[in-house]
Amino acid sequence: MGYQTTTIDSIIDDVNYTYLVPAIQREFVWDSDQILDLFDSVVRGYPIGSFLFWRVSGEFSKSRIKYKFIKNYIGDPIHPDELDNVTYHNNRHRDSLEDNPNKINLVLDGQQRLTSFYIGLKGSYTEKILNKRRRKKDSWERKYLYLNIASPTDEEVSGRKFDFRFKKPDPDHGCDEYWYRVGDILDVDDFAEEADKIMENIELIDGINAERVHRSISKNIQRLNHAICQRESISYFEEDEENQEKILDIFIRANDGGTQLSKSDMLLSVATAQWSDRGVDNKVVAREEIKQFVDKLNSHAARGTVELDSNFVLRALLTASDVPNLSFTLANFDEETLREMKETWMDGEFKQAVMSTLDLLQSYGLSTTHIRSKMVILPIVYYFYHNSNPHLSFNGNSGRSERQKILYWMCSLVANGDLNTGGTIQTIRGIRNIIRESADREFPLSRIEEKLNDYNKSMGFDRSTLERWFSDGTLSNSSQRVVLSLAYFPDIASESYEYELDHIFPKSELQRDTLVDEYNMSIEKAERLDDLRSSTGNLQLIRAGENRSKSDSQLTEWLSTRREDYLDRHYVPTDEDLWRVENALDFINEREERLMQELLDKSPDRATKQPT
Numbered sequence: 001m002g003y004q005t006t007t008i009d010s011i012i013d014d015v016n017y018t019y020l021v022p023a024i025q026r027e028f029v030w031d032s033d034q035i036l037d038l039f040d041s042v043v044r045g046y047p048i049g050s051f052l053f054w055r056v057s058g059e060f061s062k063s064r065i066k067y068k069f070i071k072n073y074i075g076d077p078i079h080p081d082e083l084d085n086v087t088y089h090n091n092r093h094r095d096s097l098e099d100n101p102n103k104i105n106l107v108l109d110g111q112q113r114l115t116s117f118y119i120g121l122k123g124s125y126t127e128k129i130l131n132k133r134r135r136k137k138d139s140w141e142r143k144y145l146y147l148n149i150a151s152p153t154d155e156e157v158s159g160r161k162f163d164f165r166f167k168k169p170d171p172d173h174g175c176d177e178y179w180y181r182v183g184d185i186l187d188v189d190d191f192a193e194e195a196d197k198i199m200e201n202i203e204l205i206d207g208i209n210a211e212r213v214h215r216s217i218s219k220n221i222q223r224l225n226h227a228i229c230q231r232e233s234i235s236y237f238e239e240d241e242e243n244q245e246k247i248l249d250i251f252i253r254a255n256d257g258g259t260q261l262s263k264s265d266m267l268l269s270v271a272t273a274q275w276s277d278r279g280v281d282n283k284v285v286a287r288e289e290i291k292q293f294v295d296k297l298n299s300h301a302a303r304g305t306v307e308l309d310s311n312f313v314l315r316a317l318l319t320a321s322d323v324p325n326l327s328f329t330l331a332n333f334d335e336e337t338l339r340e341m342k343e344t345w346m347d348g349e350f351k352q353a354v355m356s357t358l359d360l361l362q363s364y365g366l367s368t369t370h371i372r373s374k375m376v377i378l379p380i381v382y383y384f385y386h387n388s389n390p391h392l393s394f395n396g397n398s399g400r401s402e403r404q405k406i407l408y409w410m411c412s413l414v415a416n417g418d419l420n421t422g423g424t425i426q427t428i429r430g431i432r433n434i435i436r437e438s439a440d441r442e443f444p445l446s447r448i449e450e451k452l453n454d455y456n457k458s459m460g461f462d463r464s465t466l467e468r469w470f471s472d473g474t475l476s477n478s479s480q481r482v483v484l485s486l487a488y489f490p491d492i493a494s495e496s497y498e499y500e501l502d503h504i505f506p507k508s509e510l511q512r513d514t515l516v517d518e519y520n521m522s523i524e525k526a527e528r529l530d531d532l533r534s535s536t537g538n539l540q541l542i543r544a545g546e547n548r549s550k551s552d553s554q555l556t557e558w559l560s561t562r563r564e565d566y567l568d569r570h571y572v573p574t575d576e577d578l579w580r581v582e583n584a585l586d587f588i589n590e591r592e593e594r595l596m597q598e599l600l601d602k603s604p605d606r607a608t609k610q611p612t
Contacts, residue, residue, distance in 0.1 A: 003050065005232035008042070008117055009186055015118050016068045020093050022054065022106040023065035023276055023287055024251055024269040027090060028073065028115045032125055032166050035116040039145070039182070040160040043227045051110035051236035052254055057103040060242045065276050065285055066093040066106065069115050071123035072142075077295045079128075080137045086126050089291055105238070108247065109254045120145040121183045121228070125166050143167055149198070149220035150178040150213040162220070175207050178217065182224070191225040192218070248273045252330065264311035267333050271314070274338045284342060290314070293351060300355070302362040304369030304478075312374045313354070317341050319378045319432060320350050320385045326425045344385075353385035360392065364407055364485065364492060365499045365541075370478045375424055376413045379431045380406055383443055390441045394494040398441055404490040405445040411486045412459040415479065427455050466596045470536055477501075480536050487571070487595050488541045489602060498544040504570075504591075505584050506552045507533050519582055529584055536595065537588035540570045555579050571595055 011019065041048055056064060067090035074086040107114060119125055124142050132139030143166035150173075151163045164182070171179045178198065188194045195218045202210045202217075227233065239250060252266060271286040290310050297308040318326055321340040325332050344350050357380045361367065371377060383406070384390070392406075393399040430451045438444040449459050469483065481501055485492050492499055508514065510533040515526035532538060542550070550558050556579045559572065567574065571594040578587040 003235055003237050006234045006236070007229060007232055008121075008227070008234060009229045011114065011234055012117055012121055012186070015114065015122075016071075016093070018101055018103070019053075019069070019105050019107060019114070021067040021069060021090055021111055022108065022247075023067065023272045023285060024248060025067075025107070025111050026265040026269065026287075027088075027291065028070050028112065030112050030116055031075075032127065034112075035120055035125070035145070036160065036164045036166075038113060038116050039120055039147075039164045040162045042233050043162050043223050045227070045231070047235075048113060048233060049110070051114070051234060052108040052250070053105040053236055053238050054108050054247055055103060055105055055238045055240040056242055061100075061102075061104055062095045064106065065272075065283075066095075066104075067091065068093050069111075069118050071118055072126070073115075073119050073123065074126040074140070076128060076134055078134055078299055079126075079140065080135060082137045083126065083140060083142075086124075086142070089288075089295075092288070108239070108251050110236070121186060127166075141168060144169060145182040146171060146179040147182050147220065147224060148177050149180045149217045149224075150176050150202075150208065151220075152216050153220065153223075162223075173202075173205050173208060175209070176213065178202060178205075178208065178213065180221070180224075185221075185224050185228050188221075188225055188229070191222050194225075195221045244273060262311070263328060264309065264314055266330065267314055267328065268310050270330065270333050271338055271341065274335065275342050284345065286345075289345070293354075297354065297358065300358045300362070302358040302367045304367030306368040306371070306374075308368065308374070312377075315375070316354055316378055316381045317344055317350065319382050319428060320344050320353065322432075322436070324429075326429050328425075349388060350385055352389050353381050356384045356389050357381050360403070360406065361410075363403075364410075366410070366481065366485070370482050371410065371414055372479075373414070375428060376410055378428055379435060379448075380410070382432050383435050386436055387441050394496060400490075400493070402441065402443045403493040405443045407485065407493045408489055409443070409445060409448065409459070411482045411489070412461075414482045415486060416458065416461070416465075427452065427457060430455065461599050463596065463600065466599055470592045470596065477534075480539055481541075483536060483599070484539060484541050484595075486602065487598050488569075491569070492541060499541045500544050500547045502540050502542045502547050502550065503533065504538050504540055504572075505533070505555055505581065505587070508552060509554070509581055510538075510584060515581070521582070525585065532585070532588055535588060535592075537592035538584075542570070555581070571598065 038048065070087050070090055072086050074083065074088050077088040079086070079088070124144050126140050126142045128134050128139055129141060134140075146165055146167045148163035148165070153161045155161070157163065165179075167179060173179060180198070198217055198221070199210060199214060202208050202213065239247065241247075248270065251269065268287055268290065271290075275284040275286045290313050294308060294310055294313060297303065297313075315326075315328060318328070318337075318341060321337075321344040323337050323340050325337070357377055360380070361371070361377075368374070390402075391399065392403050394403055431448050434444050434447050434451055438447070452458055484501070488499075510529050512523075512526045512530040515521040515529055516523060521529075556576075559567070559576075559579050566572075571591050573579075573587055573590045573594070575590075577583060578590065
């Protein structure tokens, strides 16, 4: 069957009835701007691309795992339960609970566009207010799609001719602004009559020149009605062969040439198709279960500013499954590899291994914010999975040793960035083999370092790298935490204390104006110290209780009450004259030198102090 065409409103009327989402599809990922662009394009009469539908019927249709299109979308899976009737994930379509037609269309290509039309015409878009906490209900606003039909369309604004916006219900109108709820156009039989009704309303609104906006309103209502209800804007092709393998191949080919579907989305689609097509009793819906697990991971306290995603879970699953090839490619996701991955997924130890890794990360005071490459975490997930999730307590001899070695592995690799370079898959595979061949519960740090050397990688440091870090301000706040964790190793590996990042000289004391006004410091020196307030040389990892006691105390007062072991632990210069604000520059320089020397001494390249 060749290409056919239809109107947008005719498709929308049958969404979640004869039009559904197949399990191999990814979820809705468009943001609000992309939805606005789509509506602008269709009202302008631009082509919006073709659609591909899989036409299935009868028992074959009932045996397919299907999902509903999202109507009321919320932009984050982590949100308050009190928000009613909003969805981030597609809900499962249950044939036993629905009044299904015999034939349905599963959307293989065009899901993002069709969902956008559905949200804009019949649903809502709920988004978080900037800088508000996502766990609070009042941090979210439910909005609907509106068009300013009083606006002229003879020039573009932000790349659009038509002023579509998501707004809260009943928005205020103003000069040259009349906000028309876009979904109302579905109920319009006569656009001229609709325009007349709107003009009657405008006559009652102060601040709008009815005579000036009359022409724009009439034209915009006509254009919107024509685009949604009259013009056959949807061009689609129907595939009706009930062959899962062929459809998966069509789906991959339809999406592989563009940039809209990520590699992890594609591989998740392949896994979903394979895992769900192996008998009723052994069905696993990869898309659904992995997405739910991702949500659980992102609810963990170790989730920082960097979200975990299906890419990470699939890579961890591939690593834990002990398959020889860790390539993240379609060619490698063959039937045998997917069978091994499914068995690992169904083993409860795998998900616990991932959670144990995040628990350990949190106990170090670290989060995903500090781990630039999530590949660094994969060997730790494998360590927990291979060893049946051992409990690593700092108070036990074995637990203390392994906690220390795992912390050193993470921090040194994050600081060096070596897993961001080439040969990462080969490196992970080599490390996995070493862990598998090691004694029970052992994290073989020394042999891992040897294997890294085989790949021209290192967990060690050289002075030039350290001097660059400390001198040119290239370290972010998260990287500073990681570098200091190495300097404070192994104490930081204890779960018994919570460590916080603290400014040794209080930030308020090293402000430019304070230094000039209160310490008669030259402007040049004051500006230099102001720049160094948050440098690594002025930061320490301090126990939470000590930090509260220290607060904003002057350094001379605070250090005079500390014992010698405190000064040693924090690499504080012993010359008390350097503790004075006037000598802060010399203090920071000397302390940076002490930190650099400690990092060099702890480098696995040095025989002394090497963790075993």
